[in-house]
Amino acid sequence: MSYVMVDVETDGEIPGDYSMIALGAVFVRPGLADTFYGRLHPISDKWSDEALKVSGHTREETRCFESATVVMERFESWLYQHKVGPRLMFVSDNNGFDFMFVSWYFWHFLRRNPFGHSSTNLGSLYKGLIKDTFKNFKHLRQTKHTHNPVDDAMGNAEALLHMKEKMGLLITLE
Numbered sequence: 001m002s003y004v005m006v007d008v009e010t011d012g013e014i015p016g017d018y019s020m021i022a023l024g025a026v027f028v029r030p031g032l033a034d035t036f037y038g039r040l041h042p043i044s045d046k047w048s049d050e051a052l053k054v055s056g057h058t059r060e061e062t063r064c065f066e067s068a069t070v071v072m073e074r075f076e077s078w079l080y081q082h083k084v085g086p087r088l089m090f091v092s093d094n095n096g097f098d099f100m101f102v103s104w105y106f107w108h109f110l111r112r113n114p115f116g117h118s119s120t121n122l123g124s125l126y127k128g129l130i131k132d133t134f135k136n137f138k139h140l141r142q143t144k145h146t147h148n149p150v151d152d153a154m155g156n157a158e159a160l161l162h163m164k165e166k167m168g169l170l171i172t173l174e
Helices: 049-055 068-082 095-110 122-130 149-167
Strands: 002-010 020-027 035-039 088-092 119-121
Touching (some): 020 068, 035 068, 068 095, 088 095
């Protein structure tokens, strides 16, 4: 199985009403060399200034980004180009949010989702590994959390590799 750490930035709370404006991903394997970055043109007329502020982009900047269809086609192509093994596993710090946007965009713009219908939450993996639902994995990141989705996915991938290599998490990375 190929584990793919994903992070998104959006201009609001839910897909369709609001837009995913940036998408970052990294294949979780030693070296963390295979990364993806896409910036997406808004798909609706609604946005939250507060959400945009988190991403560091203005509404005017996002209007110059690539179309969602183009970015999602590039993302799918990148996934299959770097995939090893039979399946892609979507992993995220906040998979309820990130997977919601990525899945919606894949189904809406490409009519398919290479991840299928499943995702894994990094925080839940960590809590189960250490058997404490009150602990957080974020101290395991090396790359600073910047709200650039590639940086954030990279830091989360570093944490997952640490869990595997130093804490005994039983996963096979291909």
